Amino acid sequence: xxxxxxxxxxxQKVPVIYSEPDRGLTDGxxxxxxxxxxxxxxxxxxxxxxxxxxxxxxxxxFNLIFAVLxxxxxxxxxxxxxxxxxxxxxxxxxxxxxxLRSKRVVDQLSLLSASRFHVIRDxxxxxxxxxxxxxxxxxxxxxxxQIPADAAVLDGEVRVSEALITGEADAVYKQKxxxxxxxxxxxxGKCRARLTHVGEDSYVSRLTMEAKKKGFGKKxxxxxxxxxxxxxxxxxxxxxxxxxxxxxHWIMELDIPRAAVAVIAALVGMIPEGLYLLTSVALALxxxxxxxxxxxxxxxxxxxxxxxxxxxxxxxxGTITEPSMRVHQVVYLDEEHYSQAYVTEMLNAFYTQMExxxxxxxxxxxxxxxxxxxxxxxxxxxxxxxxxxAVAFRGKGTFVVGAPEVxxxxxFPQLSKRIGRxxxxxxxxxxxxxxxxxxxxxxxxxGTFRPAAYIVIANNIRENAAETFRFFREQGVIVKxxxxxxxxxxxxxxxxxAIAGAENYIDARTLExxxxxxxxxxxxxxxxxVTPEQKRSFxxxxxxxxxxxxxxxxxxNDVLALKDADxxxxxxxxxxxxxxxAHLVLLDSDFASxxxxxxxxRRVINNIERAAALFLVKNIFSFLVTIVLLFAPLPYPLTPIxxxxxxxxxxxxxxxxxxxxxxxxxxxxxxxxxVLAKAFPGGLTNVCAVLTVSVACKIMGYPVExxxxxxxxxxxxxxxxxxxxxxxxxxxxxxxxxASMAAAMALxxxxxxxxxxxxLLTFSQLLVLLVIMGASYxxxxxxxxxxxxxxxxxxxxxxxxxxxx
Numbered sequence: 001x002x003x004x005x006x007x008x009x010x011x012q013k014v015p016v017i018y019s020e021p022d023r024g025l026t027d028g029x030x031x032x033x034x035x036x037x038x039x040x041x042x043x044x045x046x047x048x049x050x051x052x053x054x055x056x057x058x059x060x061x062f063n064l065i066f067a068v069l070x071x072x073x074x075x076x077x078x079x080x081x082x083x084x085x086x087x088x089x090x091x092x093x094x095x096x097x098x099x100l101r102s103k104r105v106v107d108q109l110s111l112l113s114a115s116r117f118h119v120i121r122d123x124x125x126x127x128x129x130x131x132x133x134x135x136x137x138x139x140x141x142x143x144x145x146q147i148p149a150d151a152a153v154l155d156g157e158v159r160v161s162e163a164l165i166t167g168e169a170d171a172v173y174k175q176k177x178x179x180x181x182x183x184x185x186x187x188x189g190k191c192r193a194r195l196t197h198v199g200e201d202s203y204v205s206r207l208t209m210e211a212k213k214k215g216f217g218k219k220x221x222x223x224x225x226x227x228x229x230x231x232x233x234x235x236x237x238x239x240x241x242x243x244x245x246x247x248x249h250w251i252m253e254l255d256i257p258r259a260a261v262a263v264i265a266a267l268v269g270m271i272p273e274g275l276y277l278l279t280s281v282a283l284a285l286x287x288x289x290x291x292x293x294x295x296x297x298x299x300x301x302x303x304x305x306x307x308x309x310x311x312x313x314x315x316x317x318g319t320i321t322e323p324s325m326r327v328h329q330v331v332y333l334d335e336e337h338y339s340q341a342y343v344t345e346m347l348n349a350f351y352t353q354m355e356x357x358x359x360x361x362x363x364x365x366x367x368x369x370x371x372x373x374x375x376x377x378x379x380x381x382x383x384x385x386x387x388x389x390a391v392a393f394r395g396k397g398t399f400v401v402g403a404p405e406v407x408x409x410x411x412f413p414q415l416s417k418r419i420g421r422x423x424x425x426x427x428x429x430x431x432x433x434x435x436x437x438x439x440x441x442x443x444x445x446x447g448t449f450r451p452a453a454y455i456v457i458a459n460n461i462r463e464n465a466a467e468t469f470r471f472f473r474e475q476g477v478i479v480k481x482x483x484x485x486x487x488x489x490x491x492x493x494x495x496x497x498a499i500a501g502a503e504n505y506i507d508a509r510t511l512e513x514x515x516x517x518x519x520x521x522x523x524x525x526x527x528x529x530v531t532p533e534q535k536r537s538f539x540x541x542x543x544x545x546x547x548x549x550x551x552x553x554x555x556x557n558d559v560l561a562l563k564d565a566d567x568x569x570x571x572x573x574x575x576x577x578x579x580x581x582a583h584l585v586l587l588d589s590d591f592a593s594x595x596x597x598x599x600x601x602r603r604v605i606n607n608i609e610r611a612a613a614l615f616l617v618k619n620i621f622s623f624l625v626t627i628v629l630l631f632a633p634l635p636y637p638l639t640p641i642x643x644x645x646x647x648x649x650x651x652x653x654x655x656x657x658x659x660x661x662x663x664x665x666x667x668x669x670x671x672x673x674x675v676l677a678k679a680f681p682g683g684l685t686n687v688c689a690v691l692t693v694s695v696a697c698k699i700m701g702y703p704v705e706x707x708x709x710x711x712x713x714x715x716x717x718x719x720x721x722x723x724x725x726x727x728x729x730x731x732x733x734x735x736x737x738x739a740s741m742a743a744a745m746a747l748x749x750x751x752x753x754x755x756x757x758x759x760l761l762t763f764s765q766l767l768v769l770l771v772i773m774g775a776s777y778x779x780x781x782x783x784x785x786x787x788x789x790x791x792x793x794x795x796x797x798x799x800x801x802x803x804x805x
Contacts (some may be wrong), residue, residue, distance in 0.1 A: 016755030024120030033134035156191030225672035234251035262636035302583035307601030327367035338452035487528025501525035611655035613678035620683025650719030681783035682722035
């Protein structure tokens with residue numbers, strides 16, 4: 001039985017209960033609903049469980065390979081060569097600890113942002129978290145609540161904002177038997193409502209599930225490259241190991257223990273045991289840093305994606321401007337009949353009586369909030385259908401406040417011109433005046449309207465908006481403003497926020513085909529009157545044009561567009577659905593924190609790229625040497641314990657320190673080509689140096705132990721040279737890392753040589769070693785010049801790095 005069928009079966013087993021508003025469900029009825037899966041659980045868990053983290057770090061393909069290699073060494077009694085297991089255990093422990101710490105930070109942030117609701121059960125009011133609610137629960141909703149599941153009003157009245165669902169800013173009146181959609185906000189009033197659809201059955205969850213089916217965007221370029229590298233290694237590992245064992249045992253006639261040690265050394269060298277771990281740990285640490293800056297990361301790969309973004313799509317309200325509106329100016333129109341003092345007194349009386357059920361009314365109440373003892377005979381609240389509200393005062397008259405175009409009805413052309421100038425600057429105009437005629441709620445005004453004043457209301461530009469957008473402009477990121485407001489008004493606001501190209505705007509209602517949207521997406525900067533469906537079309541058009549697109553959003557109507565973007569960024573002040581669908585959530589809902597997020601992404605990706613080059617030097621060397629030795633009559637030149645020492649001091653330890661370095665440079669080029677260009681010179685130098693050692697030892701008749709010693713010291717020396725390249729340009733910290741690793745390598749060779757299967761060399765052997773080591777440096781420098789050129793040509797183009805974020 002599928003999931004959908006099981007859900008239907010549950011619905012049949014658990015009948016709907018229409019309990020009284022003051023009684024609610026019993027504990028037994030709640031238990032039945034939880035057992036039937038009718039609980040308001042989120043559609044996806046916020047983070048991995050502890051068990052998933054442990055299993056993910058312990059039971060990996062490469063850890064299985066290491067375990068098999070260890071068993072082989074136990075069978076041939078070469079216990080000392082098993083030192084590589086220490087690195088495997090340490091890698092797993094570090095990965096588990098860091099990811100658990102990251103999980104704790106994310107879970108704490110999720111807990112802090114979780115909502116709680118008052119529920120009626122057994123006739124008592126209880127406070128519960130959203131996920132504790134069940135279908136048929138009676139929940140008390142009042143001003144400030146976000147509806148957590150679909151519901152039906154049982155008693156009471158509320159005015160709700162469905163702006164995050166429909167994009168319509170005006171309040172909607174809800175009374176008994178009215179439906180409440182999950183994701184909407186209660187602006188005023190109080191009611192008790194029965195939950196009708198919870199969890200994945202609710203409107204918001206169905207929308208989130210639809211977005212989830214689409215999945216997050218494809219893997220980031222870095223993670224995709226790492227996956228491909230590891231897949232290639234995994235495919236080649238076993239056949240190369242079997243072929244090398246056949247060659248060493250049957251052709252070279254080495255006994256089984258020596259052949260096994262040689263093969264295991266080759267395989268250990270091929271496995272980048274710390275590379276994937278380093279990437280995971282570095283990203284986990286980045287998640288923790290962002291968490292401390294009040295940013296929740298749902299997908300770690302989005303850190304890289306955001307660092308590569310070259311187009312950023314933003315809304316006007318909440319991003320460019322502050323979310324709340326303010327009264328900027330009051331313009332008095334007829335002071336002979338309506339003096340400033342009289343109009344001010346009337347508006348104070350008006351807004352102390354009228355519910356502040358939308359942003360405009362809230363701004364008016366903040367400005368006109370003084371108590372005036374005028375007696376009210378009738379009041380009509382604002383409705384989106386009529387676009388006006390009215391209050392009749394005994395002995396004073398009837399006054400109406402609303403949209404100028406509705407109240408003027410084509411009259412007063414001179415006043416329309418004045419109001420139009422404000423609208424074009426991105427300001428909202430509220431007209432107020434006395435009305436002489438019959439008031440019919442929800443219907444157009446037909447009587448005489450006498451304008452008394454108009455009020456200019458606007459969202460203030462965020463204090464640091466210009467600085468934030470200037471940062472993106474300097475980084476070569478194109479900003480696109482996508483809004484449902486008047487395009488000319490949005491353009492003016494965007495220009496005040498210093499958004500490049502903000503004077504280029506278009507009304508999205510004129511874009512009726514996908515082709516016209518694709519052309520406009522490239523040509524214009526500001527898009528007004530955009531529908532939720534068009535938001536997705538703009539994102540798709542920009543991605544189709546080859547851009548890496550990030551989008552900010554806060555509404556339910558933004559969910560699918562957030563998913564379609566390469567990186568979706570949600571404001572926590574918006575809907576839960578948007579927060580679940582986005583890759584990143586800014587808990588402070590402050591767009592100005594985006595540069596910090598970008599800087600963190602750059603630091604992580606640049607440092608992982610640098611560390612990945614260190615790991616791949618060893619893997620390239622091991623693969624190439626193994627392939628050569630399949631055909632050359634030479635024994636494998638290194639032992640597993642020597643590779644463990646070399647990996648520890650030239651790769652493992654320094655890579656973890658380098659991964660924590662500040663590094664906010666622009667990310668340039670493709671990850672895989674950048675890494676190969678840095679790793680191949682060192683890998684090729686190691687191959688040539690070690691083969692030279694092997695040939696020289698064979699010609700001069702040196703024993704295998706001497707060859708192992710010379711090869712191990714040579715590979716360690718080249719590793720220190722490559723580490724110096726990776727640390728460049730040197731600063732105090734990077735020089736300290738390099739010098740300490742070089743000193744540690746030298747001390748281990750001199751003091752603990754026997755532990756690493758190193759033997760004392762004669763003067764002639766030492767001289768040969770020094771000559772080969774001396775030649776390694778100029779060869780490495782030569783390869784460092786040639787290899788990037790070859791890789792660039794192989795990639796089919798000159799490597800011209802775009803200025804991307």
